Amino acid sequence: MSVDALYREQVLKHARDPIHFRRVEHAQHVPGNNPLCGDKLDLYVTIDGNTITDVSFHGAGCAISMASASMMSELLSGLDTATAGTLVDEVNAMLAESVDSVVSINLQDLPIAALGEVRRYPSRVKCATLAWHAMAAALRGDSDPVSTE
Amino acid sequence: MNAASANNVISDDALETRMRALREDFPALHQEVNGQPLVFLDSAASSQRSNAVIEAMRHYESHDHANVHRGVHTLSHRATDAYEGARERVRQFMNAGSVREIIFTRGTTEAINLVAQTWGISNLKAGDEVVVTHLEHHANIVPWQMLADRIGIKLVVAPVEENGDVIAERVIECFTDRTRLLAIASVSNALGTILPLDIVIPAAKARDITVLVDGAQHAPHAPIDVANLGADFFAFSGHKMTGPTGIGVLWGREALLEAMPPWQGGGDMIETVSFEGTTYNALPYKFEAGTPYIAGAVGLAAAIDYLEGVGMDNVQRYEGILLDYLTEQMLAEDDIRIIGTAPKKASVVSFLMDDVHPHDLGTIVDQRGIAVRTGHHCAMPVMSLLEVPGTARASLALYNWREDIDALIDALATVRNLFR
Numbered sequence: 001m002s003v004d005a006l007y008r009e010q011v012l013k014h015a016r017d018p019i020h021f022r023r024v025e026h027a028q029h030v031p032g033n034n035p036l037c038g039d040k041l042d043l044y045v046t047i048d049g050n051t052i053t054d055v056s057f058h059g060a061g062c063a064i065s066m067a068s069a070s071m072m073s074e075l076l077s078g079l080d081t082a083t084a085g086t087l088v089d090e091v092n093a094m095l096a097e098s099v100d101s102v103v104s105i106n107l108q109d110l111p112i113a114a115l116g117e118v119r120r121y122p123s124r125v126k127c128a129t130l131a132w133h134a135m136a137a138a139l140r141g142d143s144d145p146v147s148t149e
Numbered sequence: 150m151n152a153a154s155a156n157n158v159i160s161d162d163a164l165e166t167r168m169r170a171l172r173e174d175f176p177a178l179h180q181e182v183n184g185q186p187l188v189f190l191d192s193a194a195s196s197q198r199s200n201a202v203i204e205a206m207r208h209y210e211s212h213d214h215a216n217v218h219r220g221v222h223t224l225s226h227r228a229t230d231a232y233e234g235a236r237e238r239v240r241q242f243m244n245a246g247s248v249r250e251i252i253f254t255r256g257t258t259e260a261i262n263l264v265a266q267t268w269g270i271s272n273l274k275a276g277d278e279v280v281v282t283h284l285e286h287h288a289n290i291v292p293w294q295m296l297a298d299r300i301g302i303k304l305v306v307a308p309v310e311e312n313g314d315v316i317a318e319r320v321i322e323c324f325t326d327r328t329r330l331l332a333i334a335s336v337s338n339a340l341g342t343i344l345p346l347d348i349v350i351p352a353a354k355a356r357d358i359t360v361l362v363d364g365a366q367h368a369p370h371a372p373i374d375v376a377n378l379g380a381d382f383f384a385f386s387g388h389k390m391t392g393p394t395g396i397g398v399l400w401g402r403e404a405l406l407e408a409m410p411p412w413q414g415g416g417d418m419i420e421t422v423s424f425e426g427t428t429y430n431a432l433p434y435k436f437e438a439g440t441p442y443i444a445g446a447v448g449l450a451a452a453i454d455y456l457e458g459v460g461m462d463n464v465q466r467y468e469g470i471l472l473d474y475l476t477e478q479m480l481a482e483d484d485i486r487i488i489g490t491a492p493k494k495a496s497v498v499s500f501l502m503d504d505v506h507p508h509d510l511g512t513i514v515d516q517r518g519i520a521v522r523t524g525h526h527c528a529m530p531v532m533s534l535l536e537v538p539g540t541a542r543a544s545l546a547l548y549n550w551r552e553d554i555d556a557l558i559d560a561l562a563t564v565r566n567l568f569r
Contacts, residue, residue: 002516003512003513003516003567004567006512007509007513007567007568012567012568016504036524037508037523037524037539038524038525038529038532038538038539039538060538061506061538062506062507062508062509063505063506063509063568064508064509121512123512124508124512127508
C-alpha cells in the first residue's frame with residue numbers, strides 16, 4: 001500500500017487550507033498537545049442548548065493532525081451533541097483499531113474515513129486522534145488540557 | 150585540505166573507496182524496508198553494529214559468561230578479564246591516564262546523572278551556578294535542573310546564535326564568581342554544531358571552574374583525547390559509536406572521583422560490609438554497584454577495536470566529505486532550509502522543507518526505505534529558540550555512502566510532489 005493512500009488529495013486539501021482555523025472567544029476552549037511530536041491544538045467549541053453551533057481550532061502540527069482537526073470541525077459544526085458524541089466515539093474507535101477493521105457505517109462515506117489509513121503508520125495515529133480526544137473532553141464539559149500520552 | 154600533499158595521507162578519493170567497503174561489515178544495512186533497500190540516516194540517535202561487535206558479544210555470551218570480580222573459577226576469570234580488558238581498551242581510546250578513571254555506566258545520561266548526584270551534591274550549594282548552553286540535549290539539562298530543585302543551584306544558559314553556532318566568548322561571559330561547573334556538549338545532536346571546547350575549557354579552568362563534557366555525539370565522529378582536552382569529566386555512550394545500547398563511560402579525573410561519595414550502593418562497590426559500618430571499594434568500582442553489563446563492555450571494546458582499525462581520523466575525514474556532499478545537495482533545493490549552519494559541524498544535518506511538517510516528511514521517506522529522525526531530537530530548548538516545531542534530521546556515520554544521500558534527495562522530490 002502506497003503512502004499516497006494516506007496523503008490523498010482530500011487529506012492534503014484540509015491540511016493546506018483548514019476549515020474553521022481560528023481562535024474563538026467565549027467558546028469552550030480545550031488545549032491539546034501531543035508531547036511526542038510537539039503538535040499543539042487549541043479547540044474551541046460553542047454549544048447552544050443541545051446544538052454544537054461551531055467547532056473551530058488553532059494550532060500547529062503535521063498534515064495529519066491539521067487535516068483531522070479540520071475534517072472534524074466541518075463534520076461536527078451544526079450537529080446535536082448526541083449525534084456528535086456518537087461520531088466522536090466512532091472515530092476514536094476507528095483510529096484505535098487495527099487497519100483491517102471495518103469502519104462503522106456512519107463514517108464510511110465521510111472524508112474522515114480517509115484518515116483510517118493512518119492505522120498503517122502506528123507512530124502517526126496520535127497525530128490523527130488529538131483533535132478527537134479534545135472534542136470528547138469538550139462534550140464532557142471538561143476544559144482541562146488533553147494530551148495524547 | 151589537499152590530502153594528497155601530506156605525507157602518509159591518502160587522497161580523498163582513495164579514502165572514499167576504502168570507506169565504502171565498510172558497509173559490508175554492518176549486516177543491518179543489507180535489508181529491504183517497505184520494499185526498498187534500507188538507507189539508514191539516523192545514526193545520531195543510535196548507530197548500527199558491525200559483525201565484529203555482534204560476534205564479540207555472541208562469543209562472550211556463548212563461552213565466557215560468569216559474574217565478574219567474584220569467583221575463583223575459570224569462567225569468572227574469563228568474564229573479569231573480558232570486562233577489565235574492555236576498560237583498558239576504553240582508557241587507551243580516550244587517552245586517559247588510568248583505568249581507575251574509567252567508570253562504566255549505562256550511557257551518557259547515567260554518567261551525567263552520576264556526576265550531578267555525587268560531585269554535584271557534595272560540591273555545590275545554594276546559589277552556585279552551573280553553566281550549560283542552549284543547545285544541550287535533555288540529558289545535560291534535566292540532571293542540573295533536578296539539582297536546582299533539590300539544593301538551590303542556579304542554571305545559567307549560554308546563548309546559541311541563529312545559525313546554531315556557539316560562540317566561545319558568549320559562553321565565557323556567563324562565568325561569574327559563583328560559577329562552579331561548565332556542563333557542555335562537544336557536538337550538538339540536534340544541529341551538528343561542534344562547540345569551541347578548545348577555547349571555553351581553558352577559560353573555565355583559569356577560573357577554577359570544573360568542566361564536564363557531554364561527548365555522546367563526539368565519540369562516533371572524532372578521536373577523544375582527555376589527556377589534552379583539559380576537562381574534568383567526559384561522558385559518552387556505546388550505542389552511538391557502533392557499540393551496544395546499555396553501556397557507556399564516565400571518565401573523571403582521579404582526584405575528583407576519589408573525593409566524590411559513592412552513588413548507588415550494593416555489591417562490587419564495597420570493600421567490607423557490616424552493620425557497624427561499611428567501607429567502600431577503590432576506583433573505579435566505587436561507582437559500579439551490582440553486576441555490570443559485561444557483554445556490553447565487551448561489545449564496546451569490539452566497537453573501539455573496529456573504529457580504531459578504520460582510524461578515527463579517517464572516520465572524521467570521510468564523514469566530512471559526506472557532510473559537504475549532503476549540504477551541497479540540500480542547498481541546491483530551493484524549498485529546503487538547513488537548520489544549523491555553524492562553520493564547524495559534524496555529519497548531522499537538521500532541515501525543514503517548505504510547507505511540509507517534518508513528521509509527514511519522515512513518514513513518506515520511510516516508505517522509500519529511508520530512516521531519518523523527525524521531531525525535537527531530545528533538545529526542545531534549542532528548537533524553541535530557533536522557533537521551529539522540530540526538524541527532520543539526516544545523520545551520517547562511517548558506513549554511509551553518497552548513494553544514501555542521493556536516495557534521500559530523490560525521496561524529498563517525492564515528498565515535494567505529493568504536497569504540491
